[in-house]
Amino acid sequence: MTPDQIEVNGWIDALDQREEQLSQYRGQLDQDYPNWKAKFDLDHTDRGYHDARREYFQNLSVILQNVRLSFIFMRDQILDPAWWNSIGVKHSAVQTVETLYGYQTMARQYSLKETASIAEQTLTSIAFSGHGQFELTSSDGLANVSGYVLRRTSVSKDYKIQFHVLSQLRNTIHSNGTFSPKKGGNTSVEYGGTTFTFDVGKPVGYDNSMMVYMFGWISEAMWKIVTSPQVSSIPHCRVYQPQSEPKE
Known part of the structure; x- marks a missing residue:
């Protein structure tokens, strides 16, 4: 195994650890979900009736798995000279490394964009729920809605900086x-x-x-938000469906 393959294996292992963390969160929410469905007669055929809190962790897991599969592809295909030969491309060490870095960049940008997007959707669903302290009627993007929700829960001081960083990072995607x-x-x-x-x-x-660090803190932060007394008491947090593209 080459040094590059060993390095990529390390990132795959790190992503696996984050998936274990997510699995625990999803498992706890899945245990509670039958009670929600029975209590509020949720309709599985209408996505709008799916609870945003549960949907978030399912979606984050899909993003993480897609990134993990990208790294597996890098290890098993890009770093294998036989693969290059099979597609009729005469490769060089430089070309292999450049392709590897390119795929890693795409994986990071994908994870960043999608992670920020589902966080914004879930926090907007909470903020727009109309339950308790959550009565927001308009939002100006992730920074705005995350600040609104964090101020109304008990986790604001612990994660305010991270959501600010996530918003800043996401905005760089739209400026090359x-x-x-x-x-x-x-x-x-x-x-x-x-x-x-x-x-x-x-x-x-x-x-x-x-990227690996972000998967860890965002899942931890969102877990503390959805299980906070203010958010967990929302009877049903309907998935927010924006009418237009979210603002940055």
């Missing part, structure tokens, strides 16, 4: 991977030993370690 804030300048955020650096006009150093 560079940090282009509407206002403000260079900034950096450190959390849990990981430093996120944002320099105006420069690419954000979002690497595989940060």
Whole structure:
């Protein structure tokens, strides 16, 4: 096994650990879901009646598995000279490494975009539920809706910075991977030993370690949100369906 294959195997193992964490969360929600269905007579044929809290962890698991499969493809295909020969391409070591890095970049961008998207949808579903303190009627994107929900739960101080970072990272996708804030300048955020650096006009150093780290903290943060007294008491959190593309 080549050093590159060993490295990719390490990322696959790290993603597997995140999947184990997600499986525990999904298992607990699945135990509760039959009670929700019986109590509120939810209709499985209408996605709008699916509970957003349960849907979130299912969707995040799908994203993680897609990224994991991408890394398996990198290990088993891209790093195998026989695969290049099978498709009639005369490869070189440089071409292999460049292709490997390209696929990793695509996997990271996919995970970032989709993770931010489902977090925004779920938090919007909670904020728009009309139950208890959650009576939001309009939103200006992930930063706005995450701040709204966090302020109304008991986890705001623990995860405010991370949701801010997630929003900033997601916005770089729409500016060719560079940090282009509407206002403000260079900034950096450190959390849990990981430093996120944002320099105006420069690419954000979002690497595989940060991607794996993000899968961990976002699932933990969302779990604490959906199980908080304020959110868990919502009888049924209908999945929010936006009428247009969400704002950044």
